Amino acid sequence: EDKVVQSPLSLVVHEGDTVTLNCSYEVTNFRSLLWYKQEKKAPTFLFMLTSSGIEKKSGRLSSILDKKELFSILNITATQTGDSAVYLCAVDGAYSGGGADGLTFGKGTHLIIQP
């Protein structure tokens, strides 16, 4: 069965700090790993990673994938209060979810940025 584990489950930092969120996975026939940000409602897409070692960047956010060690990290530099959210990691494998098509999600990291 495919598995995605995120750490830490919650994190409180001060504005301006840099944070690193972790995602490790076990999946059959890996296709891609995705990061989402979820504030009050629906998740919003951040990054999709398919290749090892290639950093994806968007403003203060960046992410990288290590397919050998089966993990990904999401970095946020110079954090702002607007970065407070739950960050979800999901993996797309050929047999995600016990045989079904779709993504397998981790439980998320709840990030709180204090002013």
Added chain:
Amino acid sequence: NAGVTQTPKFQVLKTGQSMTLQCAQDMNHNSMYWYRQDPGMGLRLIYYSASEGTTDKGEVPNGYNVSRLNKREFSLRLESAAPSQTSVYFCASTTGPVGKTQYFGPGTRLLVL
């Protein structure tokens, strides 16, 4: 371009009642999904539809049925609601076949008493 829309936004049911959650997307996506999100459990796949006319079970399909009415619309039905189905339900649709960048609807919050 509204993306993925869901109705209703919030619903309260009594145990045993039935209801249908509606989802529509205007991005011409082939694949659509229904997830439920519960505290501490993350997102779990209920059903998905890889293309118009096909549906398949996900991780937690019991107690639910789905209909892919056309390419745009994918509905989720609870025939006899149970308190265990109290959750937030998200519909999603995806872009091309390689790498599933899923776009989510705003969610339906369901309370079953």
